[in-house]
Amino acid sequence: MTFAGHYIYLASRSPRRRELLKQIGVRHSVLLMRETVSRAVDIDETPLLDESPTDYVYRITHAKAEAGRIRLIQRKLPLFPVLAADTIVALDGCIFGKPKDATHAEEMLTALSGRTHQVLTAIALNLQGTIKHRLSITTVRFREIGKREIQACIAGGEAFDKAGAYAIQGMAAAFIVEIFGSYSGVMGLPLFETAQLLEESGIKVFP
């Protein structure tokens, strides 16, 4: 394991997370999680009854990091550290994940219109079975969004595969009056917290 300390796996199929991790120069390989080999690593992303957004995002991220290491063992891959993340939008204590379809996306964007919400991204690093976490919470204020604007976002495709049915890096940027927190966290991988967690764990950032 000559690369130990300098190399990690990113347990994610999100292209944004890959790009963001590349941005801070972390040497990594992508560990694909969803074309499941074993049901043992399937993750049920349904919130538990009365689960808070914070508890939820920690739980899912932890499960992804755990599943990542199981996947390495199953595939007999080198046991480098595994980084995972999960992003949700929280409005009035409700959890908004990815929309199921266009109607669901429309409901989410209508609820977010003219309101302030939080975007929570948790990250987890699995180091030889020990999992460390960080949480990034960003406050985002939207202006009122018209029906036609919502339709345009949905028709453009950017609402799908995104928590809260919007992309800060897309058209929805035009709805954002202000954000307080982490832009990269809203996109799916908070780089300040990620760099801190990796460096603290002896993994090089900016090699």
Ligand SMILES: Cc1cn([C@H]2C[C@H](O)[C@@H](COP(=O)(O)OP(=O)(O)OP(=O)(O)O)O2)c(=O)[nH]c1=O
């Ligand atoms: C709010 C917001 C979310 N997102 C994305 C980040 C996440 O990829 C996605 C939320 O889904 P997640 O379940 O966090 O992640 P994922 O399924 O895309 O990827 P993974 O394989 O790592 O589990 O929403 C944006 O890209 N821009 C935004 O503005």
